[in-house]
Amino acid sequence: MAQVRPARGRRSLGLTLVVSEITVLFRRLRTWAMIGALALIPILIAVVVRVSSDGAASGRGPAFLNSITQNGLFVSLTALTVAIPLFLPLTIGVVAGDTIAGEANLGTLRYLLVAPAGRLRLLLVKYAGAALFCFVATLTVVVTGAIIGALLFPVGPVTLLSGDTVGIPGYFVRLLLLALYVTVSLMGLSAIGLFISTLTTIPVGAMAATAALAAVAQILGALPQLEWLHPWLFTNYWLGFGDLLREPIVWTSFADNALLQFGYIAVFGTLAYGRFSTKDILS
Amino acid sequence: MRSAHDERTAREGATGLAIETRGLTKVFGRQRAVDGVDLAVPRGTVFGFLGPNGSGKTTTIRMLLGLAAASSGEIRLLDGAMPKDARAVLPRVGALVEGPAIYPFLSGRANLQRFDAADRHTSPSTRNARVDAALERVGLGHAAKKRAHAYSLGMKQRLGIANALLAPRDLLILDEPTNGLDPQGTREVRNLIRSLSDDGTTIFVSSHLLAEVEQMCTMIAVMSAGRLVAQGTLDDLRSQGTARVRITTPDPADARRILSGLGLVPEPHGRDDVVTAELSVPGLQSEAVNAALVRADVRVRGLEVSGASLEDRFVALTGEGFDVAG
Numbered sequence: 001m002a003q004v005r006p007a008r009g010r011r012s013l014g015l016t017l018v019v020s021e022i023t024v025l026f027r028r029l030r031t032w033a034m035i036g037a038l039a040l041i042p043i044l045i046a047v048v049v050r051v052s053s054d055g056a057a058s059g060r061g062p063a064f065l066n067s068i069t070q071n072g073l074f075v076s077l078t079a080l081t082v083a084i085p086l087f088l089p090l091t092i093g094v095v096a097g098d099t100i101a102g103e104a105n106l107g108t109l110r111y112l113l114v115a116p117a118g119r120l121r122l123l124l125v126k127y128a129g130a131a132l133f134c135f136v137a138t139l140t141v142v143v144t145g146a147i148i149g150a151l152l153f154p155v156g157p158v159t160l161l162s163g164d165t166v167g168i169p170g171y172f173v174r175l176l177l178l179a180l181y182v183t184v185s186l187m188g189l190s191a192i193g194l195f196i197s198t199l200t201t202i203p204v205g206a207m208a209a210t211a212a213l214a215a216v217a218q219i220l221g222a223l224p225q226l227e228w229l230h231p232w233l234f235t236n237y238w239l240g241f242g243d244l245l246r247e248p249i250v251w252t253s254f255a256d257n258a259l260l261q262f263g264y265i266a267v268f269g270t271l272a273y274g275r276f277s278t279k280d281i282l283s
Numbered sequence: 284m285r286s287a288h289d290e291r292t293a294r295e296g297a298t299g300l301a302i303e304t305r306g307l308t309k310v311f312g313r314q315r316a317v318d319g320v321d322l323a324v325p326r327g328t329v330f331g332f333l334g335p336n337g338s339g340k341t342t343t344i345r346m347l348l349g350l351a352a353a354s355s356g357e358i359r360l361l362d363g364a365m366p367k368d369a370r371a372v373l374p375r376v377g378a379l380v381e382g383p384a385i386y387p388f389l390s391g392r393a394n395l396q397r398f399d400a401a402d403r404h405t406s407p408s409t410r411n412a413r414v415d416a417a418l419e420r421v422g423l424g425h426a427a428k429k430r431a432h433a434y435s436l437g438m439k440q441r442l443g444i445a446n447a448l449l450a451p452r453d454l455l456i457l458d459e460p461t462n463g464l465d466p467q468g469t470r471e472v473r474n475l476i477r478s479l480s481d482d483g484t485t486i487f488v489s490s491h492l493l494a495e496v497e498q499m500c501t502m503i504a505v506m507s508a509g510r511l512v513a514q515g516t517l518d519d520l521r522s523q524g525t526a527r528v529r530i531t532t533p534d535p536a537d538a539r540r541i542l543s544g545l546g547l548v549p550e551p552h553g554r555d556d557v558v559t560a561e562l563s564v565p566g567l568q569s570e571a572v573n574a575a576l577v578r579a580d581v582r583v584r585g586l587e588v589s590g591a592s593l594e595d596r597f598v599a600l601t602g603e604g605f606d607v608a609g
Contacts, residue, residue, distance in 0.1 A: 015401040016403070016407050017400050017401055017403070020396070020397050020401070022401035023393075023397075024386060024389065024397060027388060027389060027393075028388055029388065080378060082396065105382055106385070106386060106387075107381075107382070107384030108384045108385070108386060108397075108398075109384075110348075110350050110380055110381075110384065111378075111380075111384055111398050111401075111446060112398065112401045113348075113349070113351075114348050114350065114373060114376070114378045114380065115373070115374075115398055115399075115401035115402040116349075116369055116370060116373035116374065116401070116402060117401035117402070118370060118403075121403075122401075156313075210468075272415060280345075280350070280351040281345070281350040281351065281450070282345070282350075282351060
């Protein structure tokens with residue numbers, strides 16, 4: 001059998017591994033638990049505001065909170081503002097930190113590499129999976145917010161930050177852009193998580209380190225004494241999506257953010273490859 | 284025009300070895316886990332890779348498969364150098380390394396589909412059929428849809444073997460394939476290895492179980508404390524050991540004298556009527572010993588020859604004692 005078998009077929013592009021990665025990611029209970037928890041944020045905000053909506057707008061609380069009673073569409077915005085500093089980075093930390101370390105911990109990494117998946121290819125596939133999760137996580141917050149907002153509050157044309165008014169379809173286009181903006185915002189953190197994940201075989205450690213870095217970056221970003229450092233922090237533009245809510249849209253922060261995140265991807269992607277390509281897989 | 288097969292045969296004819304290492308060494312800190320190993324595994328053999336726990340077998344296998352980098356030395360696997368040609372060589376190699384590894388939240392079938400997808404030389408259109416065939420082959424057909432975390436140790440082991448059989452392979456590297464299997468399972472694995480070998484697959488089996496290797500393999504290599512201490516056919520290795528003769532006689536003193544006269548070294552024995560000695564003189568057979576005893580009127584009640592067992596040889600090579608080599 002072995003002798004008469006002709007040379008193996010041409011190699012495919014290898015997209016099946018991407019499909020497999022996404023399938024495995026979304027077959028995990030953990031992934032759905034995190035998505036469920038993210039969906040709870042807008043639901044919680046909307047319900048709390050609805051139940052106590054008799055009180056006048058106090059002007060306190062997260063951005064956009066006080067606009068919710070007038071227009072349910074603002075639930076998504078409020079929820080994003082709440083999720084970006086803490087909960088989104090936490091879930092990204094879990095997914096990105098697990099990428100390589102999780103496989104190493106299960107021992108499945110050696111079988112993927114012996115298959116052979118190729119180390120660079122595996123890293124790219126893992127990063128693609130983490131990136132998709134960023135998008136799904138963000139979209140979950142936005143879409144759940146839109147639905148629960150429409151259910152509990154009046155919905156109508158939205159007044160943007162620039163004072164102009166857009167209709168509901170226009171608003172949804174903005175929300176989609178917003179989801180993209182936040183996804184791009186999290187790309188740098190995902191790359192950091194991927195790199196940390198190549199350093200260890202203990203996924204929890206990589207997850208915690210990634211999430212902790214997000215917290216540290218935000219703390220540094222809040223210290224005015226470190227203003228020189230701020231433009232270099234991957235968290236610098238995290239809450240800078242306001243420009244997408246102007247008419248016409250101001251793209252500067254989107255571009256600046258994308259460039260910064262790309263820099264992080266380049267640096268930490270290279271580090272991850274440098275580490276992983278020569279790593280002895282002993283787990 | 285020559286077919287791909289002819290070309291491959293021509294290329295392979297160059298060495299005729301499926302695995303070849305030269306001076307393979309792996310250093311962890313100050314420890315030489317693998318030290319100057321020169322393996323030569325001919326194509327088509329079932330090759331046993333023996334050694335006590337901690338003797339460097341798995342580390343060697345990791346280097347063969349490109350999972351760990353060698354500190355020094357060369358590796359040739361099939362037609363390629365490892366790890367340089369890993370992308371061309373590894374699709375033709377099936378492996379079970381240091382036990383199976385599974386995604387506990389996936390079914391047995393989904394686990395195999397995942398590993399198969401990692402190899403981009405395999406065809407997605409035949410994936411389901413190949414996965415199911417591999418599961419059948421190891422007797423997991425009925426448990427294919429069960430989540431793998433519910434698998435017993437033996438079932439996980441079978442899944443690991445099935446993973447090595449997802450595509451037709453030229454070389455199988457199986458690290459302790461019968462670990463955790465019940466006697467039936469062990470037997471099935473032995474039969475499986477035999478039938479794969481009949482198909483022409485070279486099979487490299489590591490084990491610390493002598494009996495198992497004796498039943499399956501035609502050639503073996505023995506590792507001890509990171510070094511390769513023996514390599515050859517099973518018969519070669521057995522014949523390197525010396526047989527022993529055990530004589531039961533009411534005249535032990537006379538017997539000892541005769542044996543000494545033949546150049547043997549009689550050993551002290553717990554029983555007065557028993558004399559033992561190694562047949563350490565080249566060419567001296569047990570029948571000659573018997574004839575000499577009878578000629579000298581030594582009464583012989585029994586004469587037994589214990590051939591050198593592989594176990595004796597193994598212990599002689601790797602040392603007595605229960606301590607794991609560190």
